[in-house]
């Protein structure tokens with residue numbers, strides 16, 4: 001089959017690989033009908049996430065049709081079922097899964113010893129990601145093996161196009177969880193850093209959860225226009241001061257809730273000296289992440305407020321203002337997304353026409369054009385916000 | 392076909408049968424080669440500055456050579472990173488500094504001036520490669536004033552944004568009434 005394969009920094013190729021096979025009774029194989037490139041795939045593209053090996057298949061936003069099931073899937077799935085695959089692989093049986101903390105499932109990371117060394121504990125296995133999270137082959141391919149398939153799936157009905165359902169795999173629940181973690185109250189201002197695909201979903205989620213005001217921060221006009229369309233007031237950080245505008249928009253109080261949809265590769269700008277220093281340290285490998293957004297959020301957030309971090313961080317961040325964080329009594333919530341905790345509710349909202357996540361798609365191309373699209377998405381060429389691939 | 396990466400695959404996971412084309416361009420390979428060259432030269436300059444000054448008949452300038460070594464290593468690391476373009480321009484600038492330092496040693500009484508002339512020639516050649524690689528690896532981000540598509544109609548709320556807000560308010564009121 002064809003698959004997008006990681007070969008090194010900025011080197012992803014559409015290779016021919018052997019088809020996946022059932023390895024365990026709980027496996028299923030799906031024929032992929034749609035998959036997408038995610039912002040966190042770009043961290044892999046840049047080789048900022050440790051633990052990638054040449055030959056790894058990319059992709060963790062995938063849906064398709066079940067073509068084969070193992071004997072242990074136990075009637076939970078059958079041939080012909082249409083499923084969206086959550087990016088977190090879950091067993092459904094361990095203590096964490098039972099609590100709904102799916103992204104820290106204790107069973108599914110097959111290389112857990114690596115994660116335990118680096119993070120202290122293991123987290124769930126993830127598709128198309130580092131070997132720290134199991135090194136499971138991803139779904140930017142014609143076929144995908146879904147391990148623990150009896151639990152790791154979201155069944156979706158016929159009659160709704162792929163585009164509306166595909167993002168149940170990651171970015172929609174990720175933006176949603178980011179907003180839910182904010183405990184939004186009707187008087188709240190929610191400020192969202194980064195208007196990429198997850199930021200766009202977080203904006204819509206904050207609106208659906210009843211925020212009084214949503215403010216979106218980015219520097220790309222196309223993304224800001226999309227944010228505004230979703231109900232946000234926008235700040236372009238290249239032409240305006242984020243601190244001053246946030247003050248103005250909240251009568252000097254600061255936003256009660258802040259969401260970081262940027263993560264470890266924040267924009268480097270000469271007028272923000274901390275970003276230059278972070279970039280230099282990152283290059284010398286003495287700091288892995290560039291946490292400018294975290295610093296700014298801690299500084300502007302209203303005392304007693306909540307900081308929610310769906311953006312990906314991989315290792316170590318320097319010079320976080322813990323003094324401000326502590327004295328302002330802030331709360332930080334973060335985590336990979338507990339996808340299946342939210343998808344029943346979100347699927348219902350899609351079915352009832354409350355939201356249509358396909359608004360974010362700007363490019364749909366065949367799988368074979370995937371490698372070029374990584375570059376287009378990374379360079380923000382052609383007003384690209386979200387790429388869907390068709391195998 | 393044999394692919395080295397297949398050795399580390401978990402049994403049963405897909406293995407590469409036939410590799411597809413790489414998007415790496417010749418200029419990316421050149422940038423990589425220059426990056427490693429920069430690091431190699433930097434290491435020599437940093438750890439064996441005396442060797443360098445003796446060869447050039449410029450004894451006494453070891454500290455300067457060491458500093459240049461650090462500069463070479465930094466520019467090399469940058470040329471190997473995703474910001475390779477900045478690294479290559481740093482190298483072009485560094486080539487200028489190298490040439491200036493060599494010229495200052497090109498005095499009539501320097502018995503090794505032949506070596507200096509040779510070194511100057513090398514710096515000139517490398518500078519041309521650096522310049523070409525820097526030109527060819529310009530980031531392909533669109534310029535800030537480029538025309539962009541805007542998406543003012545993509546609300547994501549099929550029933551309209553006001554209806555989404557109203558529904559949220561009703562749910563909040565309902566929840567408040569319950570507690």
Ligand SMILES: [Zn+2]
Nearest residue numbers: 038039040170
């Ligand atoms: Zn993702």
Ligand SMILES: [Zn+2]
Nearest residue numbers: 091094097105
């Ligand atoms: Zn589990």
